[in-house]
Amino acid sequence: MKKGKIIVLxxxxxxxxxxxxxxxxxxxxxxxxxxxxxxxAPRPNEQNGREYLFVAKAEFQTMIERGELLEWAGVYDxxxxxxxxxxxxxLAAGKDVLLEIDTQGAQSIMKKDIGAVFIFxxxxxxxxxxxxxxxxxTEEEAVIQxxxxxxxxxxxxxxxxxxxxxxxxxxxxxxxxxxxxxxxHCKTANNLTILNNLLAKxx
Amino acid sequence: MKKGKIIVLxxxxxxxxxxxxxxxxxxxxxxxxxxxxxxxAPRPNEQNGREYLFVAKAEFQTMIERGELLEWAGVYDxxxxxxxxxxxxxLAAGKDVLLEIDTQGAQSIMKKDIGAVFIFxxxxxxxxxxxxxxxxxTEEEAVIQxxxxxxxxxxxxxxxxxxxxxxxxxxxxxxxxxxxxxxxHCKTANNLTILNNLLAKxx
Numbered sequence: 001m002k003k004g005k006i007i008v009l010x011x012x013x014x015x016x017x018x019x020x021x022x023x024x025x026x027x028x029x030x031x032x033x034x035x036x037x038x039x040x041a042p043r044p045n046e047q048n049g050r051e052y053l054f055v056a057k058a059e060f061q062t063m064i065e066r067g068e069l070l071e072w073a074g075v076y077d078x079x080x081x082x083x084x085x086x087x088x089x090x091l092a093a094g095k096d097v098l099l100e101i102d103t104q105g106a107q108s109i110m111k112k113d114i115g116a117v118f119i120f121x122x123x124x125x126x127x128x129x130x131x132x133x134x135x136x137x138t139e140e141e142a143v144i145q146x147x148x149x150x151x152x153x154x155x156x157x158x159x160x161x162x163x164x165x166x167x168x169x170x171x172x173x174x175x176x177x178x179x180x181x182x183x184x185h186c187k188t189a190n191n192l193t194i195l196n197n198l199l200a201k202x203x
Numbered sequence: 204m205k206k207g208k209i210i211v212l213x214x215x216x217x218x219x220x221x222x223x224x225x226x227x228x229x230x231x232x233x234x235x236x237x238x239x240x241x242x243x244a245p246r247p248n249e250q251n252g253r254e255y256l257f258v259a260k261a262e263f264q265t266m267i268e269r270g271e272l273l274e275w276a277g278v279y280d281x282x283x284x285x286x287x288x289x290x291x292x293x294l295a296a297g298k299d300v301l302l303e304i305d306t307q308g309a310q311s312i313m314k315k316d317i318g319a320v321f322i323f324x325x326x327x328x329x330x331x332x333x334x335x336x337x338x339x340x341t342e343e344e345a346v347i348q349x350x351x352x353x354x355x356x357x358x359x360x361x362x363x364x365x366x367x368x369x370x371x372x373x374x375x376x377x378x379x380x381x382x383x384x385x386x387x388h389c390k391t392a393n394n395l396t397i398l399n400n401l402l403a404k405x406x
Contacts (some may be wrong), residue, residue, distance in 0.1 A: 199358055
């Protein structure tokens with residue numbers, strides 16, 4: 001069985017990573033969601049173990065110290081991180097693993113050179129980004145202002161990713177990301193065993 | 204408008220480049236077929252200007268001398284080549300250009316570093332490849348033997364391509380190539396203008 005790939009989906013907050021990620025998982029059943037751990041409070045309708053593992057700051061600190069996180073980052077006074085064990089289990093089972101993470105987390109995975117695919121989700125415009133952040137209705141004004149200020153700097157980080165996808169129409173963005181995942185599996189480096197078997201056995 | 208991409212589809216003869224290419228063009232209307240010139244005789248049902256430009260050897264020689272060919276190669280006592288002018292016209296119009304060419308032709312385009320995408324079509328097995336070549340029923344036994352002997356060496360060339368696609372089920376191969384084309388357009392290098400406009404204008 002072919003080993004799965006880590007698909008990192010990132011972008012400024014408000015670009016719609018969550019919505020896009022949810023649709024990807026609905027359509028591509030070889031894609032698995034790796035739940036992040038966070039110290040922030042659950043939003044209405046979020047459940048522990050479904051959207052996030054909600055943990056206390058002390059517990060998060062222990063996970064860092066034990067090397068149990070693939071990446072972690074502090075964002076707006078809270079911590080977010082990816083538990084390593086679950087990712088490894090899914091990859092070994094041939095699943096692709098979707099990591100919906102912020103730009104800090106993505107940057108720390110880039111440094112690890114673990115063959116992950118980096119997809120950056122862009123908003124169609126900054127005006128639209130603001131609209132989406134406000135529309136969410138779950139943040140205080142001070143938090144919204146912080147996010148908007150960070151957006152430009154975050155968008156600039158997109159240059160380091162493998163792919164840029166514009167989230168104007170969700171369905172188009174989802175279709176493009178599904179295509180990226182399919183194409184990544186067709187890359188020559190991932191198929192040399194098949195080619196070599198064909199040459200060796202001749203059948 | 205975004206400039207189109209050259210999509211090189213190659214592989215050993217008998218892998219089904221023609222059938223796959225035809226389906227790709229039926230589905231993806233931004234993809235255009237660039238007709239090759241050849242000195243070989245037309246097969247039954249082939250029309251001049253549709254499958255190939257059928258030209259005499261002297262005429263082909265003139266095209267080479269005038270630099271009118273993007274690539275050309277001698278294959279089984281005949282010449283095949285890609286007229287440059289038509290490719291450039293299509294790319295400028297924002298079309299992706301499909302080049303269905305043999306492995307020699309693909310290798311000469313690789314040397315040119317023109318940003319083409321190289322897709323290698325593999326047969327599911329050598330037994331299946333032989334079946335397909337014989338099934339075509341248009342070649343003499345000596346030509347069939349030549350092609351089969353060349354197949355292993357040709358398959359080995361697949362290592363130099365960007366993508367390997369197995370043509371077991373045609374629909375799956377077609378779907379994978381369509382995904383590759385979509386993904387290539389999402390690559391960061393092809394979308395930096397969009398990212399920079401977003402940063403500059405903020406709208």
